[in-house]
Amino acid sequence: MKFTKMQAYGNDYVYIDAIHQELAKLPELARFVSDRHFAVGSDGMVLICPSEVSDFRMRMFNPDGSEGEMCGNALRSVAKYVYDHGFTDKTRFQIETFGGLQNIELQVENQKAVNITADIGRPVLDTGKIPVNTPAAEFINQPVRILDREFYITAVSWGNPHCVTFVENTKDFDVETYGKAIEHHTELFPNKTNVTFAQVVRRDYIKIREWERGTGETIGCGTGCCTALVAASLLGLTDREATVEQIGGPLHVKWDSDTGHMIMTGSSHTVFEAEIEVPFL
Numbered sequence: 357m358k359f360t361k362m363q364a365y366g367n368d369y370v371y372i373d374a375i376h377q378e379l380a381k382l383p384e385l386a387r388f389v390s391d392r393h394f395a396v397g398s399d400g401m402v403l404i405c406p407s408e409v410s411d412f413r414m415r416m417f418n419p420d421g422s423e424g425e426m427c428g429n430a431l432r433s434v435a436k437y438v439y440d441h442g443f444t445d446k447t448r449f450q451i452e453t454f455g456g457l458q459n460i461e462l463q464v465e466n467q468k469a470v471n472i473t474a475d476i477g478r479p480v481l482d483t484g485k486i487p488v489n490t491p492a493a494e495f496i497n498q499p500v501r502i503l504d505r506e507f508y509i510t511a512v513s514w515g516n517p518h519c520v521t522f523v524e525n526t527k528d529f530d531v532e533t534y535g536k537a538i539e540h541h542t543e544l545f546p547n548k549t550n551v552t553f554a555q556v557v558r559r560d561y562i563k564i565r566e567w568e569r570g571t572g573e574t575i576g577c578g579t580g581c582c583t584a585l586v587a588a589s590l591l592g593l594t595d596r597e598a599t600v601e602q603i604g605g606p607l608h609v610k611w612d613s614d615t616g617h618m619i620m621t622g623s624s625h626t627v628f629e630a631e632i633e634v635p636f637l
């Protein structure tokens with residue numbers, strides 16, 4: 357099976373062309389390729405698929421085999437993939453996800469996409485108890501007891517469930533213990549959740565660490581950055597545009613006040629392309 361390893365802010369996935377290759381047993385395939393000892397090693401698997409309603413479709417799977425409805429870094433990387441591989445020569449197009457149709461705009465240098473802007477639509481402030489895109493009860497800065505602590509949590513859905521809580525210092529924070537506990541708080545988040553721990557540094561600068569559903573701590577998370585900005589600006593801690601510093605680097609995010617859409621702009625990189633023998637395919 358042919359694949360491409362790409363990373364965006366160190367959020368690394370195995371990208372597979374599912375337009376020209378037949379694939380099967382997708383959850384098993386995701387668990388297999390993501391393994392850092394026995395296979396390629398990644399934060400998950402992303403498929404580039406044909407779409408009946410837009411230019412392309414993306415599907416993303418976590419290393420535990422579960423499927424995420426949306427992924428900001430994968431979205432921008434798929435946009436780069438289809439352009440760099442000559443699947444399209446458009447610099448503006450759409451990618452279908454389970455989180456809706458996402459609008460892409462590429463900045464190209466030497467026939468390669470170097471910077472990718474993605475409009476990922478409007479956030480829904482909910483924990484996943486209601487169907488996505490239903491105007492809903494808002495879940496903003498709610499006190500929630502997790503293990504031995506109380507957290508103030510804001511829930512944001514981009515199609516996939518996210519939540520964010522503000523901490524004093526992300527650097528020393530025990531992301532694993534509390535991230536895991538919040539991820540699995542299924543009374544509040546029936547579909548589990550991605551968890552962002554954020555620290556506001558200035559009105560236009562936020563630091564985050566991310567605990568991802570089905571993955572664990574990652575060093576970059578596009579939708580996590582967007583989630584942090586939504587909560588921080590709703591709470592009056594930042595303006596509607598910020599740089600979000602992740603361990604893997606800074607991403608620029610803007611929550612457009614005219615449209616209510618979230619716009620993220622950042623890079624993505626191809627690491628290598630290769631073939632892997634999959635014993636069960």
Ligand SMILES: N[C@H](CCC[C@H](N)C(=O)O)C(=O)O
Binds near residue numbers: 578579
């Ligand atoms: N890293 C991703 C999010 C993946 C979310 C996934 N872990 C889920 O189960 O929803 C990003 O850049 O937005």
